[in-house]
Amino acid sequence: MLQLASVSKVYPNGVHALERFSSEIQLGEIIAIIGGSGCGKSTLLRAIAGLDRASAGTVTLDGEAISAPHAKVGIIFQEPRLLPWLTVADNIGFGLSELPTDERRERVACALARVGLADKAKVWPRELSGGQAQRVAIARALVAQPEVLLLDEPFSALDAFTRKDLQDHLLDLWADTRPTLVLVTHDVEEAVVLADRVLVMRPHPGRLFEEITINLSRPRDRNAPLFEQFKRHVLTALDRSLDRTVPDTQGRREPGGGLWW
Template sequence: MVNSAYDSLNGRRGQIELKNVGKKYKTNIGEVHALSDINLTIEAGSYVSLIGASGCGKSTMLRVIAGLTPLTAGSVTLDGKEIDGPGSDRGFVFQEHALFPWLTIRQNVAFGLKEARKQNANDEADKWLEITGLTGFGNAFPHQLSGGMCQRACLARSLAMNPAALLLDEPLGALDAFTRMYMQDEILRVWENRKTTMLMVTHDVDEAIYMSDCVVLLSPRPGRIEKTVEIELPRPRDRNDDRFISYRKTILESLHFAGFRREPDFYI
């Protein structure tokens, strides 16, 4: 079954639109202005990365889209429908894997499907275990898997719900460099198959260029969009390609990390 928003996007769903989005947190140390005047359209089926200094509001932006944190200004829509809370149309992958330690990998992946009373939840879970290269580990518990394998199980769990959009908060941050590059290809393989809209936070400029159609740079306090860089490179991408290196130069210069010594209070 398809809805009208789905139809209007030529069969694709997952268009996210942020209009004049602002977010202020009230805390015991005063008000924190986390996001200000964010205007951004993420096309259905596209892969967008968010990059910026620590504390500039990247996670807040994902949480706002997930409906986990209320806005204080503006609006966010998914396929034209205003977001006013969490929903199964949006998956969330956290930096540290968030598997239930007392459930097997298959039970973890099937968890949301069972909650949604989906038929054949275990078969569906097994399909996603296969897609994410975890066949044979369905009966294992999370502590018996490596960090990368757990992160793949998290992806499987989110993707099994067939979300229109997947929000990834530094999903590969805890992995070593080689596993990380391997996982980038794994995620891209799933994305190319399903064309789920992906919005990924990363601190890794190469990762953003390698994976994304568009890289959004946020500047801090309050978080604002500094620049969006469309990555017009064919896929699969070559990290050593001259144009790839030129995108890296552009982004690092925009973040003021091209090579001179930074002010000591500035982190990424």
């Protein structure tokens, strides 16, 4: 279980990127974090990844506090971030250097086949399309068999068709080992297609605004009326989160907080 206990982040320049964010995420859950720019969603993800330390509060995974990158936590960034000097196969095997060569090769081949790029093993990253490169990045993260996989707007740089394709593919891969997925996105449809729970965040400072549970069975039909309804639900929540005049329904405002507005 991934536990976030009033995680806060204040940057050295005084910006409150994230304020007392708390949530509990069960193993195998898919969480989408959505919100306007500056709502601290990427900050939160980087804190879970152990790339940046929270100013206050704790991130714990199975009771173990996370303060640095952890073996059980993988991350996929907005850009593939493949190492250009390694072939596709070597990129995927990058994090497996401690394994014996045979086992590593086998797992890499398996991962390559799983993302449908078995024929690209010996190719340089520059020869891949954007979608293929992101698949390799997914394979590189999954081959390490993480318990928690973080995704920071992983498909936002791709065209609509490739994006949809990769969303379905991600769910497919998730079903293999069912890790916890925490996905940061600004795409409402993406959140509703993938997530069990959507956490809507509010900017300045970044806080949890609303939590929406998507109890639709998978695979989800993007054209179903119920799907549309959930999408509208998330959208309105998102709209309200950006509207500063609407009072905080969750009553999370601290005394005196009103003066700040």
